[in-house]
Amino acid sequence: MRNILEEFFENELARKFEEMLENNEELYFDTDELEDIIIYYLELGDISFAEQAVQFAQKLHPNSLEIKTKKLEVLLELENYTEAKKIIAELKESSMEDTDFLVCCAKYYSNLGNSKKAIEYCEKALELREEENFLHNFIADEYVNLEDPFSALLHYKEALKFDPNDDYSLENVMACYGKLKKSKEAIEFLNSYLDHFPFSESAWFEYGQFYFNRKNYVEAIKGFDYLLAINSDAVGIYSNKAACYEAMKQWEKAIEVYSEILELEYTKAFTFYKIGLCYRELKQPFNAMTCFQKSLREDPQFYLSMMEQSYLYEEMGGMREALHFAKEATLLNENNLDYQKRLAFLYIDSGNFEESEECLKKLVEAEPNRFYNWYAYTEVLMLLGEYEDAVTVLHKAIKKHKRAELYYQLSNCYYHLKEENLAKEVLNLAIEADASLRKDMELKYPYLKDYSSGKSKEGEKK
Numbered sequence: 001m002r003n004i005l006e007e008f009f010e011n012e013l014a015r016k017f018e019e020m021l022e023n024n025e026e027l028y029f030d031t032d033e034l035e036d037i038i039i040y041y042l043e044l045g046d047i048s049f050a051e052q053a054v055q056f057a058q059k060l061h062p063n064s065l066e067i068k069t070k071k072l073e074v075l076l077e078l079e080n081y082t083e084a085k086k087i088i089a090e091l092k093e094s095s096m097e098d099t100d101f102l103v104c105c106a107k108y109y110s111n112l113g114n115s116k117k118a119i120e121y122c123e124k125a126l127e128l129r130e131e132e133n134f135l136h137n138f139i140a141d142e143y144v145n146l147e148d149p150f151s152a153l154l155h156y157k158e159a160l161k162f163d164p165n166d167d168y169s170l171e172n173v174m175a176c177y178g179k180l181k182k183s184k185e186a187i188e189f190l191n192s193y194l195d196h197f198p199f200s201e202s203a204w205f206e207y208g209q210f211y212f213n214r215k216n217y218v219e220a221i222k223g224f225d226y227l228l229a230i231n232s233d234a235v236g237i238y239s240n241k242a243a244c245y246e247a248m249k250q251w252e253k254a255i256e257v258y259s260e261i262l263e264l265e266y267t268k269a270f271t272f273y274k275i276g277l278c279y280r281e282l283k284q285p286f287n288a289m290t291c292f293q294k295s296l297r298e299d300p301q302f303y304l305s306m307m308e309q310s311y312l313y314e315e316m317g318g319m320r321e322a323l324h325f326a327k328e329a330t331l332l333n334e335n336n337l338d339y340q341k342r343l344a345f346l347y348i349d350s351g352n353f354e355e356s357e358e359c360l361k362k363l364v365e366a367e368p369n370r371f372y373n374w375y376a377y378t379e380v381l382m383l384l385g386e387y388e389d390a391v392t393v394l395h396k397a398i399k400k401h402k403r404a405e406l407y408y409q410l411s412n413c414y415y416h417l418k419e420e421n422l423a424k425e426v427l428n429l430a431i432e433a434d435a436s437l438r439k440d441m442e443l444k445y446p447y448l449k450d451y452s453s454g455k456s457k458e459g460e461k462k
Contacts, residue, residue, distance in 0.1 A: 011040045017053060031057070031064050038070045047077045065095055072104045076111065084108055099130045106138060115142040133162035137169060144172075149179040167202040174206045186210065201227050201234065208240060217244040235264050242274070251278040269299035276308060285312050303329040307339065310346075323350055330359075337366055344376070353383050364393070371401045378409050387413045404434030405441075412445040423447075 013029070017037050020027045029037070034057040041050035054074050057067045068091060075084040088105055095101035102125035109117035122139045126132060140155035153176035159169040170193070177186035187210060194203050208223030224241040227234060238261045245254035258275045262268055276291030289312050295305035306329035313321040323346040330339040340359045347356035360377040367373050374397035381390035394410045407430035414423035427448060431438060442449040 011037075013037050014040050014049075017056075018049075021052065029057070029060065031061050031066055034061070035066055035070060038074070042073060042077065047074065050074050050077070065091065065098070066100075069095065069098065069101050069104060072101070076104060076107050079111070081108065081112065096124070097128065099125050099128050102128075103131070103135075103138070110138075110142060110145075115145045118142050133159045133166060133169070136162065137166070137172075140169075140172065144176075149176045152176050153180070164197060165200070170200075170202050170206065174210065183210075183214070199230055201231055204230070205237065205240075208237075212240070212244060212247075215247070217248050220244050233264060235261060238264075239274075246278070249281070251281045254278050267298060269295045269302040269305070272298060273302065273305045273308070276305065280308070280312070285316065288312060301332055303332040303339075306332070307342070310342070314346075319346070319350060322346060334362075337363060340366075348380065353380050356380055357384065368400055371397075371403055374401065375403075375405055375409070378406070378413075382409070382412065382416075385416075387416045391417070402433070404430050404437050407433055408437065408441040408445065408448070411448065415445075415447050 013033055014037055016027070017029070019025075034053065038050050038053045038057065041047070041053060051074050054067065054071045057064070058071065061067050068087060072084055072087045072091070075081075075087065084104075085108070088108060091101055102121050106118040106121035106125070109115075109121065119139050119142050122135050122142075126135050136155045136159035140152040140159065143149070143152035143155065153173060156169045156172045156176060160166055160173065163169070173189065174186055177183070177189070190203060190207055190210065194200065194207065197203060204223050204227035208220045208227065211217070211220035211223060221241055221244045224237050224244070227237050228241070231237075238257050242254045242257040242261075245251070245257060255275050255278045258271050258278070261271045265271060272291045272295035276288045276295065279285075279288035279291060289309065292305040292309045292312070295302050296309075306325045310322045310325035310329065313319070313325065323343075326339070326343045326346050330336070330343045333339055340362050344356045344359035344363070347353070347359065357377070357380050360373065360380055363370075363373040364377050374393065378390045378393050378397065381387075381393060390413045391410065394406055394413065398406050398410070407426050411423045411427040411430055414420070414426060430441070438448075
């Protein structure tokens with residue numbers, strides 16, 4: 001038997017239509033065939049071909065209401081609401097008994113943000129007793145947009161009555177119970193559903209997630225195990241089960257579950273990474289390192305494992321290797337601020353202040369409201385002897401953070417730039433802001449001690 005997907009992608013009518021376009025021919029298709037062709041392209045998401053099919057269909061059947069309705073669907077996909085409104089007005093009198101037209105009207109108003117009007121059209125369509133599952137889901141979605149989870153819940157349940165195997169409806173029933181904070185009713189509903197449909201993978205997944213979110217990991221594992229008994233190839237569920245063991249700090253059992261995943265997966269980088277994390281929790285650094293290395297053999301650009309190797313090397317005293325892997329990980333994930341902070345720390349630890357400057361500059365730009373980013377950045381600039389740049393940075397920092405530490409730093413910069421009067425003036429501001437830091441800052445910037453003692457002697461003479 002042919003694969004359903006193959007049949008879908010090898011639609012005979014669509015192939016015939018495309019060949020006609022390629023050969024610049026004009027063949028005849030009846031309205032039902034053209035509807036099928038347009039629907040095929042819409043479901044495929046190929047709006048360009050759908051539009052061409054509509055244009056051709058209108059040439060052959062200019063008065064067909066069905067084709068005009070399909071044109072309306074295409075216009076909605078193209079977000080051409082001006083033309084869509086015209087067709088709605090044209091078809092309104094003749095097509096109010098047509099489900100497809102009423103659904104298009106509902107989509108039109110939904111897309112424009114008028115959920116109440118969309119619901120009205122869906123309710124009219126329900127009177128025709130067609131597509132009830134779809135329509136109840138549509139109405140429920142609109143109630144979600146209106147922030148009315150109670151009404152949404154009723155319609156998702158109605159949708160399930162018309163198609164008990166509708167995973168979308170089931171998932172949203174549970175989501176609505178969650179919004180309504182009705183945990184008891186949610187699990188009662190789910191247990192009742194499972195009594196009627198014990199082989200529903202989606203239901204067992206919801207069961208597992210329900211208990212996982214409530215930290216009842218033993219019961220969650222029960223749900224995931226039932227699902228795996230139904231479908232042992234559901235790779236993602238093994239991860240959910242492993243997460244339960246991790247939450248209970250049962251690292252060996254988590255490793256066992258992740259090891260099962262390795263037998264099923266094609267790409268194993270993430271799973272080896274997760275096993276490595278479990279070994280780290282078990283204080284087994286060499287096993288952890290082996291797993292992170294296996295992860296990188298599977299995917300040489302898997303930066304999570306690179307950074308974990310960096311942490312392990314640091315713990316084992318291999319600072320050069322720690323810096324190497326941190327640098328590689330950060331190159332692959334430059335927008336990760338935690339990585340930038342770690343790399344800056346490792347550069348500073350190794351005495352590579354110039355390299356750390358670039359990291360700290362990015363941190364200041366990305367997180368200007370974090371005081372310690374500015375503080376560390378100016379410290380590095382001073383260590384590099386770039387006092388003029390440090391002054392510029394400190395003026396920006398002080399606008400955001402009136403912290404005494406910054407004034408002490410600025411005073412130090414002015415001293416090294418031979419601006420002694422400014423150095424004294426800013427030092428006084430620093431002491432006024434927080435005199436308790438004075439001794440620590442004198443150890444950091446020894447010249448402050450001379451200024452402070454000078455100031456004391458002047459006070460004694462007076």
